[in-house]
Amino acid sequence: MIERQIEIADPIGMHARPAGQIVKLAKTHRVSILIGRDAENMIEAKSPILLLGKKFKTGEKLIFKVDADQTLADKVLDEISEYLGN
Amino acid sequence: MAAEGLIHRVETEFNPKPKKHSDSIEDQVAILKPAIEAITAEMEALSASEHDGEIFEALSMLVADEALFDEAVLKIEEGFDAGTSFYQATVDMSEILKDDPDFSERANDMLDLAKRVWAKTYGVNLELAIPEGKSLILVAEDFAPADTAKFNSSVRGVITKNGGPTSHVAILCRSKSIPALVGVREADKLVSGQSVLIDPAGDRVVIGGKVDQATVSMAFIPEFDNPLIPVYGNVGSAPDAEKSASAGATGVGLFRTEFVFLNQAETPSERQQAEAYQSVIESAPQGEFIARTLDAGSDKPLPFLEIEDEENPALGVRGFRINGINPLFSGEQLKALKAAADAAGRKVSVMAPMVSRLSEAKEFAQLAREHGFEKVGIMVETPSIIFQLKHLEGVVDFLSIGTNDLSQYLFAADRLHPKLGNLLDVWQPALLEAISYTVEQAGKVGIKVGICGEAASDPLLAIVLAGIGVDTVSASPSQVENVTNALRAVNKEQASQIAKMALSKNRAAEARNAAKHAFAQR
Numbered sequence: 001m002i003e004r005q006i007e008i009a010d011p012i013g014m015h016a017r018p019a020g021q022i023v024k025l026a027k028t029h030r031v032s033i034l035i036g037r038d039a040e041n042m043i044e045a046k047s048p049i050l051l052l053g054k055k056f057k058t059g060e061k062l063i064f065k066v067d068a069d070q071t072l073a074d075k076v077l078d079e080i081s082e083y084l085g086n
Numbered sequence: 087m088a089a090e091g092l093i094h095r096v097e098t099e100f101n102p103k104p105k106k107h108s109d110s111i112e113d114q115v116a117i118l119k120p121a122i123e124a125i126t127a128e129m130e131a132l133s134a135s136e137h138d139g140e141i142f143e144a145l146s147m148l149v150a151d152e153a154l155f156d157e158a159v160l161k162i163e164e165g166f167d168a169g170t171s172f173y174q175a176t177v178d179m180s181e182i183l184k185d186d187p188d189f190s191e192r193a194n195d196m197l198d199l200a201k202r203v204w205a206k207t208y209g210v211n212l213e214l215a216i217p218e219g220k221s222l223i224l225v226a227e228d229f230a231p232a233d234t235a236k237f238n239s240s241v242r243g244v245i246t247k248n249g250g251p252t253s254h255v256a257i258l259c260r261s262k263s264i265p266a267l268v269g270v271r272e273a274d275k276l277v278s279g280q281s282v283l284i285d286p287a288g289d290r291v292v293i294g295g296k297v298d299q300a301t302v303s304m305a306f307i308p309e310f311d312n313p314l315i316p317v318y319g320n321v322g323s324a325p326d327a328e329k330s331a332s333a334g335a336t337g338v339g340l341f342r343t344e345f346v347f348l349n350q351a352e353t354p355s356e357r358q359q360a361e362a363y364q365s366v367i368e369s370a371p372q373g374e375f376i377a378r379t380l381d382a383g384s385d386k387p388l389p390f391l392e393i394e395d396e397e398n399p400a401l402g403v404r405g406f407r408i409n410g411i412n413p414l415f416s417g418e419q420l421k422a423l424k425a426a427a428d429a430a431g432r433k434v435s436v437m438a439p440m441v442s443r444l445s446e447a448k449e450f451a452q453l454a455r456e457h458g459f460e461k462v463g464i465m466v467e468t469p470s471i472i473f474q475l476k477h478l479e480g481v482v483d484f485l486s487i488g489t490n491d492l493s494q495y496l497f498a499a500d501r502l503h504p505k506l507g508n509l510l511d512v513w514q515p516a517l518l519e520a521i522s523y524t525v526e527q528a529g530k531v532g533i534k535v536g537i538c539g540e541a542a543s544d545p546l547l548a549i550v551l552a553g554i555g556v557d558t559v560s561a562s563p564s565q566v567e568n569v570t571n572a573l574r575a576v577n578k579e580q581a582s583q584i585a586k587m588a589l590s591k592n593r594a595a596e597a598r599n600a601a602k603h604a605f606a607q608r
């Protein structure tokens with residue numbers, strides 16, 4: 001698993017659009033993406049609604065883990081970063 | 087008129103009663119999946135076509151959410167049907183978002199999406215968004231007057247579960263020449279997509295029926311050049327006016343001014359009113375033009391009038407009674423009508439609705455004359471005024487009997503009540519007697535009487551009315567031609583005889599039959 005910490009720059013936080021985009025990204029690349037505030041509480045990006053339910057707010061630094069090789073993982077993480085307003 | 091088309095059920099109120107199923111879980115899931123896919127596709131299409139498409143992209147992802155689907159399946163396993171399960175699952179999962187200001191809107195969005203999925207599983211359409219280029223027969227519990235404004239050329243017929251012959255759907259569809267059947271208790275049995283024939287003349291809907299099976303109504307073959315009494319049109323808009331003109335109406339017996347204001351949140355200014363009135367006046371057939379001052383409140387709510395909630399709106403502050411709580415409006419409206427008439431270069435008469443006492447008639451007449459109107463009248467709708475007609479000498483120039491509301495108050499029967507349609511039948515003897523009496527009383531004081539209610543749109547009854555001594559009839563635009571033809575098929579003596587035969591009967595159906603026979607044997 002490749003790990004990265006990404007800050008939510010979007011002033012609205014992780015709202016429906018980025019949540020949906022991340023879930024879609026996981027599906028498109030057929031990878032598993034885990035998200036969480038800390039290592040104990042990670043959730044898989046499969047349901048936009050459950051991600052919304054986490055209420056990730058602007059400014060929070062979240063841990064992202066991608067189950068793929070370095071190249072693909074970096075690509076995915078770069079995109080996630082963009083979705084979150086970075 | 088009859089029409090063929092495909093049933094298009096419209097759910098005008100969202101009422102998700104939880105329903106259980108007796109299918110297998112797989113069967114219900116098989117109903118749910120395509121419904122979700124359909125709504126997902128709708129949202130994706132909107133994200134491509136709409137200006138702010140991004141939100142729809144997000145919505146498409148929410149409705150297709152895996153976790154949500156899993157929750158819904160759990161509910162199906164509990165025994166609830168597909169639609170109920172998805173809606174309930176959404177309610178549960180959106181709970182967590184509700185109290186957070188950043189996400190609460192999404193909770194509402196999710197519920198809205200769930201409503202759509204729910205409707206899809208039942209094959210029902212939630213909004214009044216009527217696809218173009220089709221042949222549809224709309225079916226609903228009821229339609230509000232404002233809904234009928236959205237009927238486009240795809241609407242070939244309308245069926246509602248509620249309503250009687252004088253309900254708004256019936257009247258408005260008639261004026262748009264859309265075949266309609268109201269108060270159809272079995273409307274629930276019709277399924278979206280069914281091909282049917284709607285046959286109002288035969289009072290029926292025939293599943294799989296064709297237009298050539300439609301009931302043929304009585305044929306009136308004109309014999310004389312002109313109708314026995316003038317035939318005017320009832321209009322609510324410039325297109326109505328144009329239609330009346332091309333149908334051969336020789337005037338407008340009722341201009342419903344309130345239709346200019348439906349859906350307005352603020353009082354239209356005098357100038358806005360004048361412009362709207364002018365366009366109708368200019369499109370109207372040459373001849374008499376009678377405008378009815380605002381008849382709102384009650385079943386035609388206008389937000390800007392700020393009338394408090396009433397328990398019995400039909401018996402409340404409506405028509406000219408509004409003058410008591412919003413006097414500015416009457417004066418303004420009269421000014422606007424006069425300005426419009428002057429700008430159009432035509433003479434316009436005015437009349438007030440819902441006048442129930444002599445004092446109101448005098449008040450209105452004075453107000454109208456102060457505003458420059460030469461010919462002033464009142465509607466006869468409340469039974470009370472009928473007993474005071476003898477005192478109207480010199481007060482008003484004409485009367486117009488609004489048979490729809492008159493029937494309502496005469497028979498104490500809600501116009502919109504689905505089970506009371508018979509009481510509101512225009513052939514009810516008591517109504518004919520009331521009209522007869524009105525004509526007699528008005529005649530004694532030299533006041534002319536016209537009829538503008540639905541009674542005047544019934545060609546055979548129009549002959550009876552002429553026979554009773556009514557001076558003019560004003561019909562819905564789609565009926566002007568039929569009524570004119572009927573009135574060209576008789577002379578004065580024949581009409582009197584036909585009226586006499588109708589009035590000799592004590593039941594509506596018998597009165598109608600007697601008139602039919604008398605006409606056939608004239």
